Amino acid sequence: MGNTSYLDTPLWDNSLPLKKRLDYLVENLTLEEKFEFLGTGCPVIQRLGISSTFHGGEAAHGVEARHDQAFNKGEPEPTTIFPQPIGMSSTWDTALLKKIGVAVGNEARVLYQRHKNGGLCRWAPTIDMERDPRWGRTEEGYGEDPYLTGKMASAYIQGMRGEDPFYIRCGATLKHFYANNTEKDRVFSSSSIDPRNKHEYYLEPFKRAITEGKAEGIMTAYNEINGVPCIVNKEVKNIVKEQWGLRGHVVCDGGDMMQTVNDHKYFGSHAETIAYGLKAGIDCFTDNREVVIKAAKEAYQAGLITEKDLDTSIRNSFSTRIRLGYFDALGQNPYAHITERYINSEENKALALEAATKAMVLLKNEGQILPLTNDNSTFCVIGPLSDVWYKDWYSGILPYNMTPLQGIKAYHKGSQKNLMNSKVVDGLPRVKIRYQGKYLGVTKEGFIALGCKELAEIFTITDWGNGNLTIATSQGKYLSANEEEGLITATKTEVFDWFVKEAFDFHTVDNFGGESFQTIFEILCAQKRQELSVTMDTWKDDYVAFNKEGKLSISKEEQVIFDIELVSDGIEEAMEYAESSDYVILVAGCNPVINSKEEIDRSDLDLPPYQEHLIKQVHKVNPNVILILITNYPYAIRWEREHIPAIITTASGSQELGNAIAAVLFGDVSPSGRLPMTWYLDTKDLPPIEDYDIIRGNRTYQYFNKEVLYPFGHGLTYTTIEYRKLTVQFEDFTKLLIRVTIANSGDRISDEVVQVYIRQETSRTIRPRLQLKAFERVKNILPGEKREIEFIVSTSDLTYYDVVKGGMILEASDYTILVGASSEDIKLRDIISIPGVKVGYRNLRKKILADHYDDYKNSYLHRGSLGDTAVVVKNKEEASILLYRDVMIEEKPNKFHSTIQCMGKGSLIVSYLNQNDNVASSEIKLGEITLENQDKFCDVAIPIDWDRMTCKEVFTLKITLLEDMKLSSFYIE
Template sequence: TEGGAEAVMTSYNEINGVPAIVNDEVQKILKDTWGLPGHVVCDGGDMQQTVYDHKYFKSHAETVAYGLKAGVDCFTDDKEVVMASAWEALEKGMITESDIDRSIRNSFRTRIRLGFFDGNGDCPYTGMGEEYINNEEHREICAKMAEESVVLLKNEKEALPILPGKTESLALIGPLADVWYKDWYCGIPPYSVTVLDGMKKAYPDTEITCTSGLSDIYLVCGGKYAGLDEASRLILTDKENAEAFTLTDWGTGCSTLIARSNGKYVTLEEGSCQIKADKDEAFSWFIRESWNFRQIGEKKEDGETEESGKIEEYGKTAWYLDSWNGRQVAIDEKGYLAVIKTAEKANGEGEENEETACFLRSGEPAVFTMETVKDGISEAVKAAGSAQRAVLVLGCNPVINSKEEIDRTTLALPPFQQKLADAVKAANPDTVVVLLSNYPYTINRLQEEMPAILWSASGSQELGNGIAGVLSGRTSPAGRLNMTWYKSDDDLPDMNDYDIIKGKRTYQYFDREVLYPFGHGLSYTSFSYGKLTLEEKADKIIARLSVTNTGSRTADEVVQLYVHKEKSRVKQPVMQLKSFVRLKDLAPGETVEAELIVNREELRYYDVISEAMLLESGDYTFMAGASSGDIRQQAVLRLEGETAGKRSPWEVTAADRYDDYENCFIHKGVEGYTCVIPGKAGDKPDEVKAELPQKNGALPAKIKSVLVYRDFCFERAPEETTFTLYALEDGKIKLTVTPEASEGISMEIPMKAGAGFEEMKIPVAEEFSRLKGVCTVTVETEGKIKLCRFCFR
C-alpha cells in the first residue's frame, strides 16, 4: 500500500504448515484488505513442489484449485503440467470459469498498464534505445553507490586511508583481489571492476604487486597425474602432461579447481559422470564446480583413525574427492576421473545423456595426494614483505556456501583465509583487510590483530573503484552494517528456530557482546550530536538534533533513530530502528540539523487478545546515534494510545494466541484447524515419536509442551472447560489457573488417542470455585496432542 506494489510473488516456504502458494492470506490480506491492484504469481516451479516436496496435496489439480481460491493468479511451472492440472480441476468442479477469469483479469491488468497492447508509438517504453543502457550517467551513479556502501569496521591509529602520494609500493593479496563474482539474482553487467583494477586507477604512481595467495597443485593418484584430454576431460597421465590446478578452499568442505592451461573451472557435467575443466564460472542453481577434499585418516569420534593404511601407502596427506552432490570420484577403466553412482538420480543431476553418462555403478573411490606446483602463501609472504603496505582481500564466492537453497553451517572465516592472513600480517605489520562478503563472519582474530578492516558486499560492477576510493581517502566511508555480526556460532539458536524473541536473536533481543553491532560503521572524521528533541503530531513523531563534523575531513554521517517501549504488557525489543538519515558532505566544523520521522503506526505491535495491531499507551524512549551500539542522545515521550484488553474465559481462545510457550510449534493442516503441537520447529506434525528411554529401564518419556495465556478476567468461577484437540497418542493435559498474587489451581485431564479432532467438555475441579479476578491460564500437554482452542463455561 505504501510502496505502490503492483505484484507479489509467493515464497517456497510454509507458514505454520501451509505452503505460501495456497495460503488464503494472499486473498484475505493482500487483496481484500490492502487492495493489491495487480496480480500474484507463485515462485518458479512451486506448483509441483506442493505435492512433491511439501506433500501437502496428492494432486497438482488441488494445488491449482486451492491456489486460485487463495488469490494466486499465475502459476510459473511446467506449462504442460499446469495446463493439465487446470483442466482436471475445472472438469472435477474444483474451480470455475469465473475463478479463471478473475486470475486472467488480474494478470492482464498489469500487462495493460505496462503498455503491452498499446499501438505503435503509444507506449513510451518502446522508444527507449541503447542510449539508456550503460550510459555515463548510470556508470557514475553505480560508482557513487559502490563508494557509499563501503563500511569501515575498524581503523586503529588511522591506518586508513592509504594516501597515494605517500605510498611507493603496495602488495594486493588474497583470493578476491583480482576477481569479480556475480551474486545470486544479479544482472549481467556490461563491465566489472576488480579491486586490482580500482587500485591501479587510484594509485597511478604506486608500484602495485598482486597475488591471490592461492596454490597451484597437481592431483596425483596411484603414481599418475590428472591431466586434460582434447575435450578438457580429466584423465590420469604422466607428469609431463599433468595439469596444474589453482585450488581455492572456501571452507566447510567446498573447494574449486581452475585448470591453469585454459582458465576453466573443473565441473561435474550435468546428466553425466564426466569431470571436465570447461566452465567459465561457478554460477548456476546447482554449483557443480564445488568439490570436497575429504581427508583420509581423520580421527573418528571414538578416537580411532580411519583407514590409516592409506596414508602410509602414499606417505603424505591423502584425500578422497567428492562431487557437489556427494558422489565419490573414482577412476574408470580408461583412466578418466568419474563419479560413482551408487543410488538413483540425485536432485539436480539432470537427465542422463546416453552418449556421455557412463556412470560408474561400482568401484573403490580414488585416493589422491596433492603435489605443490606453486605455494600461494609463500608467494604472498614474499610480496607483502617487499612492499611498503599490504592490502589483504578476503571473503566469499557468493554462490558457493550460501545462496538460495544453500545454508552456511558456520559463521567462521574459511580456515585457509585465516592462515593466509596470519602469514601476511607476520610478513608486513602494515597490513589492512578488505572483506568482500554477502554475509557476516566471526572475524574475531582479524578484529583483534589487524589495524584496519573494510567491508563491502559483492555485486556492484564498480566494486573495485568503490573499495579503492575509500582506501585511498578519495571518499570518507559512511556505510553501515544492516546485520548484527556475532562473535561465535554459539550465539545463535538452531537454524530452524524462527522465534527471534525467545532465541534472543538480532540486535532487537540479543543480550550479549557482539563483534559489530547492527548499524555499525566508522568514518575518517568524527561527529558530535546535539540534544535530541521530539515533537508529536497527529500521525507521526518528529525527532530533531544537530550534528557537527568535529574532524578534519568532509564526510557523510548516518544518523540512526531507535525506539524502546517502557513497561509493556509484552516483551518489547531492547531497541528498534525506526528512522535514519544520511547527511551528505559535512565540511569540517559544519553543523546541520537532522530531522527523523517516525509514523505512529510503526510503533504498534500485534496484540494476541484483540488479534489486531495496537499502539500501547505509555513512555517511549527515542535514541539517536551512529549505530545500535553507539547511542549519543536520547529522550522520552509519552504517547497516548490504547491499553491491551482482558481475555474473556467464556469466549473461545485460539491456542496459537498465547503469551509465552515452551517446546511447541504452530501448524495448520489440510483439515483447516490451526493447532499448537508439542515439539520443535521442523518436526513432523503427524508423527508420534517417543523420546529416549529413561534411566533404570523406565518407559520412554512423552513429549511435553507449555502454553501461557495471561490476563483472563474471571467475574465468576467456571464450571467446565472445553478443549478442541486431536490426541495422536495417549497423554494428558494439565490445566493451571493462577490468580494475581496467589498460588495456582491445577487439574490433570487424561487423554486417549483419537481418530481426529474432537471437542471435549470436562468439569473443572472443585478448587476452581475460588477463582475470581485477573488470572493466568497455563496449559501443559504431555504426549503428541494438537491443541486447537479452548474456553470455559
C-alpha cells in the same frame, strides 16, 4: 497481426476506466482461452490484439538477461549490474535506491522494445526477513530489520514503477510471501509463525512495500506456514489484496503448483492445488503450462472452480498488462519509447559506481590507518579475491567488471611507485597430483589424464571452507564433474551453475572423510612436508577415480589414492610481499555460488579456514593489514577484529566493485555504509535455523541479549560526526516530530547515516530492546558544518500485536527515543509519554485462539488440511506448556471447553499460576482430559475444580499438552 480492428475495441481504448476494459476482455474470451491465461504467459489471440507476453524475469540488482536457462535460451544481453541487494541495503540511501530502480526499469524497457515479449514485471525485490545470517539467500535480501527493508525496497520499487499515476515503467513482484528463510527442505518444510511474529516482523516489509512502494505483484514462497503451503495461504487474498490493496497480480514460485502434490503432499491432485490456489488469491501459476491448463480444466469439470474464478485471475494479471502499456491504441504510455541509449549508459555506469562506493562499510579503522594517502608509502595487494570477480545466480551479464586489483591499478595509473607489484599474489597453494608414479595432466580437449612428470599440470587450490574447494589449471580452467559423460574435465572458465560441479574435497588417507583441506594444508606446509596421500570427492560426494581409458572420472564405487606434491604454498610468497611493503591490502571473502546460495544454507559463520590462516601469517610479518571482505553475509571474524587494524566489508555483484574499493581506500570518498545485519561472535549464539520465533529465540538486534561482533547499523567514516541536540514533540496524537543536530568536527567531507530507534519502556508483554523507526543518509557534510535533520514517526509504527485484544495496538507507555550511529552507538536520547490504550484482561468466556499465548515451551503451530491452526507438542517425550497471562474471571466457571484433536493418545491439563511469579509452587490444577484416536477437532468440556480459586483475581492460565494432543481454541462457561 494484420487486421487491426481490435484497436477500436474497449480493451485498447485508453480513455475508458480500467474496469470497463477488463470487463470487455473477460466477456470476449472463450472458456477454453481462459484456461490458457493461468500461467505467467498468455496465448496469442489475434481477434483481440493479444500477443504472447509473460510476467517474470529477475532484477535483484540489475536486469538479468543472461539467457542461459532452458526456458529462455539465447544470446546474452549485457545490462548495468549494481551491488547485491544486501549491499544496496548497506547504503541506507533511499534516494539512491530509487535512482537504481529507475535505471533498472529503463533497461527492462529497452529489452522489451527489442523483443516485445514481456519482462516488464520483474521478480524483485526479495524482502524475506533475514533473521538468521546462515540463510543461503542472504545476498538477495535487505537485512534483518523490517523497517529498513520496507523503506529501501519501497524506494527501489518506486524507481522501477515510475511517476505516472496509471502507466507503469516496470512492475516489481515481491519475493517470497512469507517466512522463507531456510533452504534445506524448502519446498515442503513448515515455518511455525505465531501472530506476534507474523504481524510485527514477517508481514511488515511486505505491507510497506505494497502500501508505500506500490509493488505490482507478489510471489508466494515454497514453504508452508503453520502446515499450509504458501500457494494456498488465504492471507494472500485476505491481507495482501483486501487489506493492503495490492493493485496487480500474484504468482506462485517456480514449479510450486506441482510441488504441492509431489513434495508437500498436501493435495492428491493438481486440480485441487489450482482450485484452492485461485481461491486463496493466486493469479498466475509459474509451472509447466500444459500441466497447469490440464489441472484447471479438471478443477472446472469437478466443480472446484467456476468461470468467475478464472475471470478474477485474468482481470488481475491483465490489469498489470494494460498499465504496462501493452494495449495502448492512443499512444499515451510515457514509457513506450525508451531508447537504446538508456541501457549501459554513462549515467548508469556512474550510478553503479556511486552505489558500490556507498555500500562499503568500514568496520574498523584503528589508528586512522585509512585512508592510504602518504605518497611515500608502499603497499601490496594479496588474497584469493584480490583479482577475481564472481557472478551470483541472479546477476545479469555485465558490460565490464572491475576486480579489486584492477580498480587499484586504475586509480594509480601513471604512477605505480606505491604499488609494490603489479602481479597478483593470491596466496593460494599450487600442487601437482600424482597417481602410482604418474602425474595428472590436461589434454587439449580438456580431459585429465596421467602422464610423465614433465607434462604434469600445476593446479591452484582455493579452499572455500565447509568441505568445498575449487581446482584450477595453469590456463585458468576449472576441474568440473561432468555427470553425463562420467568424467572430470577442465573446460569451465568460471565456477557458475545451479549445481556447482566445480566443488571438490580432499580427505587424508589416514582418516577418510575426517580431515578438511585446511588440515591437509597445515600438514603439507606447517610440517614442511612436500607431499601427502589423499582421496578426492566430487560435489555430490562421489569418488574421483579413472575410467578404462585412463581419464579422470566419477566413480560410485572405486576410491583411489592420490599423492599431492606441494609446488608452492602461496603463503610464503604472500608473506614476502607483505614484509617488503608498508601496508598490505588483503582481499578475502566468499564465492556467491559456493556454501551459501539458493538451496544451500551455511552451517556456521566462519571464514574459510585457509583464508583465516593466510590473514594470520601475513599479519605476523606486517601488522599494517587492511582487510577487505567481499562477502554477502556476516562472518564471525573474532581474531581479525582483535588484531587487524582496518577492516572494510562490501557485497559482491557490482560491475564497479574494484573502482569503489579504490575510491574508499585512497580517500576519494569517506565510507559511510552501515550494516543491515548483526555480525555475531559465534554460531553457538544462534538458535536453530529452523526456529522462526525471533522473540523467544532472541533473534536480531531487537531481541538479542548477548555481546555481538558488530551491531546492526554499525559503520565508521573518515571523520568525526558529533550529535549535539535532540528534541522530540508529540503532535496531533498521531506522530512524533524528532529533530537532531549533527556536526562534522573532523577534517573530511562525509556522509552520515543518522538512525532513530525507539524503545517502549513498560508493557504487559515482551517488547524489543529497541526498534529502528527512522533513518537518513545525510550527505556531503563539510568539515565544520552542522545540520539539523527532521524525522516524523507515525504512532502507527509504534504498535504491536496484542494477543489479548487480538489486533495491533498502541500501548500507553513512556517511549525512549534513541538517536545514534548504530543500534549500539546511541548518542542522544529522550523520553516521551504516549497516551495509548491500556491492555485489559483476557475474557475466557469468549473463544481464545490457542496460538494467542504469552509464552510457550516445546510447541509449534500447525494447521491441518484446510482446518484450524493448532498448538502441537514438538517433542513428545516432553510436555508442551502454554501460558495465557492477565486472566480474570468475575463469576465462578463450571467447565473448560477446548477444541482439540488427538490422533494417538494424549492429555490436556488446565492449571492456575500466580500472575506475579509463575513458579511451579503456585500452580493449582483445575482440570484434565485424556483422549485417544480423535482424528477430527472436536469441542470437549472439562469440569473445573474452582474451590481453591477466587473470582476477580488476576492470574495466569497454564495449559499442558502431552504426547499427541493438539489444541486449537478454548473458553469457559
